[in-house]
Amino acid sequence: MQKKRSRTVFLLIIVAIIIIVLAVILAVIIVANLGTQPVQLVAGVKEGDEFTYELMGLWEPIDPNATLSDSILRLNMTESYRVTITNVSNSEISIHIAWQFKNGTEIEGDGKVDIETGFSGIGFWAIYAANLNAGELTHPEGPDRVTINSTITRQYPDGKRETNICQYQRQYYNVNDSSRIYNDYRTIQFDKQTGILVEIRSETVYNNPRMTEIVWWKLKDSNVWTVT
8 A cells, every 4th residue: 555655746846847848848948938938119200291302323433344323323413312101001101202403303103111131112212110120130131131230319309319320231232243243332321210310321332343332322301300
């Protein structure tokens, strides 16, 4: 009788240990899953927000057969480039573009920007989620895998605003001629609170023909805060 009782106690102890181990494993799995849940990104812009930019392009030829691109010419013909937020639906932001040139002509269009993926349906793409921090991905669900390097403070007439900075380099090649390579060195600054672009400098260095193109955008006016 004593032997049977001892065996029963032993089995109960084994069952208890198994239950405890399973509970610990389950707890670890739950905590791990909670830690890997995607962060819900929030848009910092709203319907009616307007942002106007000045654009400039520079061209530095090295080879005598290098030619100035139409895109650089178009930048230097720009009077202003205005982005108006027309709707915000979760991660999808609808925008209206008004690109005005110095000769009085204007190009208008509508598009969308997804702050989770970075995908856009028009020329302007530089809208990010609000309140991103240094070390975080700009588009956690997107393919670009760009990380915020740092956060600085910019001084404006009506006060200071935090600004996120991304710096990165990418190499590309011509699909029709893989020997033609170009490197893109890019610095992006965007307002932390709204996620809107405030400045970008993109320097593209081509190997054949050898030349450098520099594209520069800078926010010059907005109805959200006083820029200048």
